[in-house]
Structures are given as C-alpha cells and as structure tokens.
Amino acid sequence: MSLLPNIAAIRKNYAMESLTEASVANDPITQFKAWMEETIAAEANEPTAMVLSTANKSGRPSARVVLLKDVTTNGFVFFTNYSSRKGHDLQENPFASLTFFWPELERQVRVEGKIEKVSAEVSDAYFHSRPVGSQIGAWASPQSQQIESREELEKADAAYTSKFAALPEIPRPEHWGGFILAPDHVEFWQGRPNRLHDRIVYELQENNWHLKRLAP
Numbered sequence: 001m002s003l004l005p006n007i008a009a010i011r012k013n014y015a016m017e018s019l020t021e022a023s024v025a026n027d028p029i030t031q032f033k034a035w036m037e038e039t040i041a042a043e044a045n046e047p048t049a050m051v052l053s054t055a056n057k058s059g060r061p062s063a064r065v066v067l068l069k070d071v072t073t074n075g076f077v078f079f080t081n082y083s084s085r086k087g088h089d090l091q092e093n094p095f096a097s098l099t100f101f102w103p104e105l106e107r108q109v110r111v112e113g114k115i116e117k118v119s120a121e122v123s124d125a126y127f128h129s130r131p132v133g134s135q136i137g138a139w140a141s142p143q144s145q146q147i148e149s150r151e152e153l154e155k156a157d158a159a160y161t162s163k164f165a166a167l168p169e170i171p172r173p174e175h176w177g178g179f180i181l182a183p184d185h186v187e188f189w190q191g192r193p194n195r196l197h198d199r200i201v202y203e204l205q206e207n208n209w210h211l212k213r214l215a216p
Contacts, residue, residue, distance in 0.1 A: 012191075016106045019190035019198035027209050028186035028202040029073060032109060035102075035188070036071070044104040051099040052078065054089035062089060068098075069126060075182040076111060077118060079126055081143035083175045090115050096181060106191030113183040123177030128169065136160045138176045187214070 025031040039047040048068040055061045062085055070077035076098060081087060090096065098111040117123075127135060140156040147153055164170045184204040191197055197216040202209045 013193055017190055018192065019188060019200055021200060021211055021213060024188065024200055024211070028111075028183060028188075029071060029075075031188060031202075032111075032186070033071060035105075035107060035109065039102045039105060039107070042104050044102050047102065049100075050076075050078075051101075052086060053097045053099070054086050055093050055095075056089045057092035062086065068100075069178070072180075075113065075180045077122075077178055077180045079123070079176070079178045081138065081141070081176050082117075083145075084143040086144075090179065098181060108189040110185075110187040110189070111181060111183050112185040113181045115179050115181045118178035118180050120177070124172050126178060127172040127176065132170065135170045135172075136164065139164075139170075139173050192216075 025034065036047065046067075049065050050068050051063050052066045053061060053063040064086065066078050066080065066086075068076060069079055082091075094115050095113070096115050097113075098109075100107075100109040100111075102108070127138070136157060139160045140153060183202075186202045188200045189197060190199075195216060199214040199216060201212050201214055203212070204210075
C-alpha cells in the first residue's frame with residue numbers, strides 16, 4: 001500500500017510561456033543568461049540553486065543542491081570542499097550534470113558536460129569575497145565525513161575563529177575551491193498545457209552548437 005496515496009493526483013497545467021527554435025539564442029550560454037536574468041527579475045526563490053548530479057567510478061549516482069556562482073563563456077562555476085563526496089566523485093569521474101528548476105516561470109534547464117577545477121586565483125578571489133563566518137566554516141567542516149556530534153563542529157569553528165582572529169586575511173584551505181562544468185549538452189524546458197511541453201536542446205558537435213527539439 002502506498003504511504004502517500006494522494007500524490008499521484010497532484011497535477012499542474014503549465015500555460016505561461018512558449019519556447020521555439022526561432023526565439024532562442026544561437027548558443028546555450030547566452031540563452032541561459034537571458035533566462036537567469038528573467039528568473040531574478042521575477043524574484044523567484046533561490047534562482048541560482050541547482051541540483052548537481054555526479055557518479056563515482058563504479059557508476060553509483062549522487063545528487064545534491066548547490067549554488068551557481070558564475071557563468072562564463074567556458075561554463076558554469078560552483079564552489080565546494082574538494083574532499084566532499086561530490087569532490088571525490090568528480091576526481092573519479094569528471095562528467096556531471098546540473099538541473100535548474102524555476103517553478104515561478106514554469107522552466108527547467110538541464111546541463112551536461114565535463115568538470116574541472118578552476119584556477120587557484122579564481123578560488124582565492126571568491127573565497128575572500130565570502131562572509132568571514134563562511135570562510136571559517138570551510139576550515140571547520142570536514143564535509144561529508146562522519147562526526148560525533150554537533151558540539152564537535154562548533155568546537156572546531158571556535159578554534160579556527162580564535163586561530164585566525166589576529167590575521168588580516170583568512171587563507172583559503174587547499175581542500176576548498178571551485179569547479180567549472182564545460183557544457184556539451186544543454187536542454188531548455190518550458191512548461192506547456194496538457195503536458196505538451198517545449199524542449200529545445202543544444203548539442204556541441206565539433207565545436208559548434210546544434211539545435212533540436214525533443215518530444216515532451
């Protein structure tokens with residue numbers, strides 16, 4: 001017996017916008033930036049939140065929500081602990097995907113590609129732009145590792161706060177920094193009535209983007 005018997009009846013009929021081959025940009029980065037600007041203008045909740053899906057060398061998948069911190073002509077940038085589960089996954093298997101969902105605009109974007117670390121200079125610049133508490137947290141938290149209690153984490157935070165109190169600048173830990181996903185497949189999804197959604201895909205072939213429409 002289903003533990004949630006009513007969820008199958010939950011439905012939403014999408015009807016806000018449409019998406020056509022003629023209306024999109026020639027490349028997915030430009031199109032993504034346009035949609036992100038519209039999402040921010042619409043005051044959507046957590047517009048930069050994205051699901052990062054990774055897999056280890058044996059193919060076991062793992063997913064979590066992280067925050068997009070930059071979009072460049074080279075790809076999508078986020079920051080994390082390199083020793084975390086996602087960090088280990090990406091060391092073993094550098095291919096990953098990102099999923100954005102903006103229900104306020106009835107839109108979704110899926111991005112696939114290869115990930116590599118950003119330069120130390122980029123990681124340093126972003127690290128030092130963060131609030132001091134977040135900088136200390138990067139030192140205090142052994143992300144994804146088992147800890148005995150909340151108190152252990154709070155003691156580590158207090159210890160690092162004391163350690164760095166006299167320094168003019170908190171150094172970035174070597175285990176913390178940025179990744180960039182270079183896309184080779186990007187799908188833009190626009191909700192439409194009766195589940196006949198618009199799906200426009202960009203695929204990178206020989207350094208050129210090719211456009212196609214998928215059935216919903």
